[in-house]
Amino acid sequence: MQETDDKIIVKNPATGSIVGEVVRGRAEDVRDAVDTALLSSDLWAMKKPVERGKILFKSAAAVRARQNDLARLLTSEQGKPLAEAKNEIQGFANILEFYASVSGTISGSSLPKSDYGYAFTKKEPLGVCGAIIPWNMPAIIMGWKVGPALAAGNTLVLKPASSTPLTNMRLAEIMNESGLPEGVLNIVCGSGKEAGAEIVRNKKISAVSFTGSAETGIEVSKLAAGTFKKMTLELGGSDPMVVCSDADIDLAVSGAVSGRFYNCGQTCTAVKRLYVFEDVADEFISKLKEKTEKMTIGDGSAKGTRMGPLHSREGRDGITDVISETVDKGKAEVLTGGYIPTGEDFDAGNFLMPTVLTGVSPDSRVLNEEIFGPVLPVMTVSGMDEAVIEANKTRFGLGASVWTKSIKNASDFAESVDAGIVWVNRHLKVPPEIPFGGEKSSGTGRENGLFALERYMKEKTVIVSP
Structure with missing residues (x-):
């Protein structure tokens, strides 16, 4: 523009x-x-x-x-x-x-x-x-x-x-x-x-x-x-997604990829913080990496493109600065992505590879600011109590999701999380009949x-x- x-x-x-x-x-x-x-x-x-x-x-x-x-x-x-x-x-x-x-x-x-x-x-x-x-x-x-x-x-x-x-x-x-x-x-x-x-x-x-x-x-x-x-x-929002031990892992991985990288991560209710129970973390993160790396990046008008460019060069540069700062300070590791693709199909656009970060420090910018782009920080938690504490730490309260087969887990999370809308075993979609909005900031x-x-x-x- x-x-x-x-x-x-x-x-x-x-x-x-x-x-x-x-x-x-x-x-x-x-x-x-x-x-x-x-x-x-x-x-x-x-x-x-x-x-x-x-x-x-x-x-x-x-x-x-x-x-x-x-x-x-x-x-x-x-x-x-x-x-x-x-x-x-x-x-x-x-x-x-x-x-x-x-x-x-x-x-x-x-x-x-x-x-x-x-x-x-x-x-x-x-x-x-x-x-x-x-x-x-x-x-x-x-x-x-x-x-x-x-x-x-x-x-x-x-x-x-x-x-x-x-x-x-x-x-x-x-x-x-x-x-x-x-x-x-x-x-x-x-x-x-x-x-x-x-x-x-x-x-x-x-x-x-x-x-x-x-x-x-x-x-x-x-x-x-x-x-x-x-x-x-x-x-804005900084939506948490919590994956419990009893979750359908494949379903949750698909939900995380679509919930974060839809619209190149430029959605207020995108998954912006991912908390996985420790006993399923290895399996989940491995499958998340594999599925993320299979995404096709390119011009949105091209057949088969799964993720297009960021909307502006300024927005992309701001996100790459946050990634570099976070990694350089030892506050996260790049599991996959984190770089600007090059070549004839990419140089004129605002492209950034879908990025997954692990080992993320609680005081990092990727957890405390709204990152409006394709960056997904993944953290492990011991259980529901810790997940809720971490989910509620930000000033935002737009959406949140929990992935579980347990009615108790779903109920406990929905009752305790600060959010205007809570999904169970899905994220992002809001039909026109359903009230939508946030709490706090x-x-x-x-x-x-x-x-x-x-x-x-x-x-x-x-x-x-x-």
Whole structure:
């Protein structure tokens, strides 16, 4: 991605070639988009919920019909393998369909009659909402914002990441072509410091949903202070994965590889710390090394690629610096990977081999920071008590998983770990029906499910005198 005074140039992370360009939006463009959203707000809110749902259903069908083209566009600007891109486009459609299916269920409640009379509550849209999304999963995370906001009757101003705006803009176009009225969904491309900041501080926007790093989330919270808007913050994570003695080792190894190296490790809920019970550690680590080394690395658009490049050269260089520092200080050993591949197919891109570290020191950066890339530190623990203690040591609390055949192990871990979502014998996947979000520095509020729909509505009480 490259910015000029009036344009954002989007580049392919695998080749460095230019994919496209968009107009660089400023704060005044956000204000114009907000005013446009305000003009459309009442008409959209007055539509029957089931009518809004029909438009979301039609949009989902249109997205599915264009899945292959959208996936190729997503791969070209983000870098992920084509198979992962197709899954993400399907995920966007799944989210729209879920919120379309529940749009007609929005209701309030009746209250017991009293001396004051009859009372009831009703749900109403908030008005104009804002959304700021990152580059790592731009289609899925757009769905998380657009689905509930629009189903609830709000209009939306959305800022994509500057390096991945093309898929988001195309999805918005498809929704408009499918019957979404003009002004309901407004896309403004631009920097976080200018366009993003205006979304957060604009007092005409009633709610903001932000997905990004914990550090940026803090700044977003500060910027929103005094605006009294609702805030949903889905921030970073350092998800632990615990492998118990009774786990299906082959299943757990496959889960670790896919859970860490999916999207080149650039997922907030990726497996970022792996704890294995001592008595199965040797077998597990041996199989993990073998499976990791079989992964095919390359351009995401090439057939058979299992892991594409990191999204940016800056991100890759930061990760290689952490690996070098950790190993040089004797705080870990590289079991496999840890280097930048060379050759004609790799030199222009941001590639890094999938990396597994062992013998990791508790005070190393790979355990205490969120490493947003294909680096998996593996530690051994004596049992569940130690696993839970280690899992809870970081400031993050997004996701966690435990791999076991024991209901007691699963229950003990789920009860004790600090995480917004806990998986048993799987990791990473979150269906649109399931609430998703974190604790501690991983954010506040929830995406997905009926909970997210509630976040995009306000409740009004009506009292009818006898």
